[in-house]
Amino acid sequence: xxxxxxxxxxxxxxxxxxxxxxxxxxxxxxxxxxxxxxxxxxxxxxxxxxxxxxxxxxxxxxxxxxxxxxxxxxxxxxxxxxxxxxxxxxxxxxxxxxxxxxxxxxxxxxxxxxxxxxxxxxxxxxxxxxxxxxxxxxxxxxxxxxxxxxxxxxxxxxxxxxxxxxxxxxxxxxxxxxxxxxxxxxxxxxxxxxxxxxxxxxxxxxxxxxxxxxxxxxxxxxxxxxxxxxxxxxxxxxxxxxxxxxxxxxxxxxxxxxxxxxxxxxxxxxxxxxxxxxxxxxxx
Amino acid sequence: xxxxxxxxxxxxxxxxxxxxxxxxxxxxxxxxxxxxxxxxxxxxxxxxxxxxxxxxxxxxxxxxxxxxxxxxxxxxxxxxxxxxxxxxxxxxxxxxxxxxxxxxxxxxxxxxxxxxxxxxxxxx
Ligand code: SF4
Ligand code: SF4
Numbered sequence: 001x002x003x004x005x006x007x008x009x010x011x012x013x014x015x016x017x018x019x020x021x022x023x024x025x026x027x028x029x030x031x032x033x034x035x036x037x038x039x040x041x042x043x044x045x046x047x048x049x050x051x052x053x054x055x056x057x058x059x060x061x062x063x064x065x066x067x068x069x070x071x072x073x074x075x076x077x078x079x080x081x082x083x084x085x086x087x088x089x090x091x092x093x094x095x096x097x098x099x100x101x102x103x104x105x106x107x108x109x110x111x112x113x114x115x116x117x118x119x120x121x122x123x124x125x126x127x128x129x130x131x132x133x134x135x136x137x138x139x140x141x142x143x144x145x146x147x148x149x150x151x152x153x154x155x156x157x158x159x160x161x162x163x164x165x166x167x168x169x170x171x172x173x174x175x176x177x178x179x180x181x182x183x184x185x186x187x188x189x190x191x192x193x194x195x196x197x198x199x200x201x202x203x204x205x206x207x208x209x210x211x212x213x214x215x216x217x218x219x220x221x222x223x224x225x226x227x228x229x230x231x232x233x234x235x236x237x238x239x240x241x242x243x244x245x246x247x248x249x250x251x252x253x254x255x256x257x258x259x260x261x262x263x264x265x266x267x268x269x270x271x272x273x274x275x276x277x278x279x280x281x282x283x284x
Numbered sequence: 285x286x287x288x289x290x291x292x293x294x295x296x297x298x299x300x301x302x303x304x305x306x307x308x309x310x311x312x313x314x315x316x317x318x319x320x321x322x323x324x325x326x327x328x329x330x331x332x333x334x335x336x337x338x339x340x341x342x343x344x345x346x347x348x349x350x351x352x353x354x355x356x357x358x359x360x361x362x363x364x365x366x367x368x369x370x371x372x373x374x375x376x377x378x379x380x381x382x383x384x385x386x387x388x389x390x391x392x393x394x395x396x397x398x399x400x401x402x403x404x405x406x407x408x
Pocket of ligand 2 (some may be wrong): 061079080099100
């Protein structure tokens with residue numbers, strides 16, 4: 001089962017939920033956490049995994065064989081990212097703009113384009129207690145998160161529970177991270193911005209036909225707007241984490257909630273059961 | 285000599301657009317006969333690599349010189365490779381710019397004059 005954790009905006013406590021859920025379930029299940037927020041991964045700060053494997057995350061970029069090239073211009077016409085320029089006597093490639101889609105090499109009539117791998121990030125694989133841990137880190141200055149996310153997701157278990165921490169927002173990297181999940185948890189805070197971004201996130205997850213539920217973090221007296229929205233949209237409200245000084249302190253010290261306040265463990269186990277029930281219902 | 289200007293409109297009275305990669309029009313002008321041809325700039329609405337497509341488009345037209353405000357690093361690379369001279373910091377009307385060019389009053393640039401993404405507007 002794959003459960004992804006997303007949020008319409010940053011700083012809502014997505015990682016708090018992902019890490020606590022992983023730790024709570026790891027006593028009785030085989031669990032892995034995949035941090036797919038490759039632009040700013042932070043789950044490792046809480047889980048402090050020991051890494052034993054590193055891989056380079058890379059994309060295939062074109063290399064043109066000038067001997068074979070007739071400067072027909074086809075490659076630059078097919079490249080939607082404008083990563084190739086064809087002049088009368090030369091072809092120029094701009095690897096930092098290339099998304100590695102392979103279209104140019106495939107369509108070159110002279111078979112003049114070979115591909116070479118360009119590293120854009122690293123994948124680190126390890127363990128934190130009984131939780132398997134994988135994250136991707138995009139190199140500084142690189143813009144292409146989705147290929148790194150895809151490479152992180154190659155490590156998803158075929159059995160057990162995989163928990164994916166997605167990046168905040170509703171852009172391509174989030175879609176890439178959430179895609180293929182059985183369930184998506186959306187973490188929000190009870191502010192007008194929180195609601196606005198939650199609604200965008202719900203739309204994105206629904207477009208992927210993934211069932212979702214909401215968790216309110218820093219819950220206080222202002223929850224009613226979010227609750228009304230969830231009611232209207234028929235989205236289950238699965239958990240509320242109160243605005244609480246103890247919880248905030250743990251978070252700021254990089255201590256997972258369920259390790260700091262152990263009664264939360266049972267609540268996260270209940271949360272998992274609620275998710276299972278929703279997924280089952282969906283399947284009927 | 286055939287030259288090209290980045291412009292805000294399609295004729296001699298239009299202003300020179302300071303953005304090479306993102307300008308709406310390219311005006312191809314024969315500096316002797318003043319024959320003029322206006323085209324759209326394929327870079328204007330490109331999601332990325334605007335300078336590259338724009339530079340390739342003008343190189344396809346066999347121009348000898350580009351007159352514009354600023355040129356980014358990628359466009360600069362393509363234009364240099366194509367052997368096209370670049371005159372930057374050009375302002376005012378297209379008519380005036382062509383006059384300055386003919387009288388040799390423009391300065392040729394040797395390197396990119398702005399970082400990438402110039403003239404792209406706020407990131408959305
Ligand atoms: S498509 Fe192939 S032959 Fe044509 S310009 Fe590109 S590399 Fe050269
Ligand atoms: S692989 Fe795709 S993105 Fe990269 S240069 Fe070729 S066509 Fe463009």
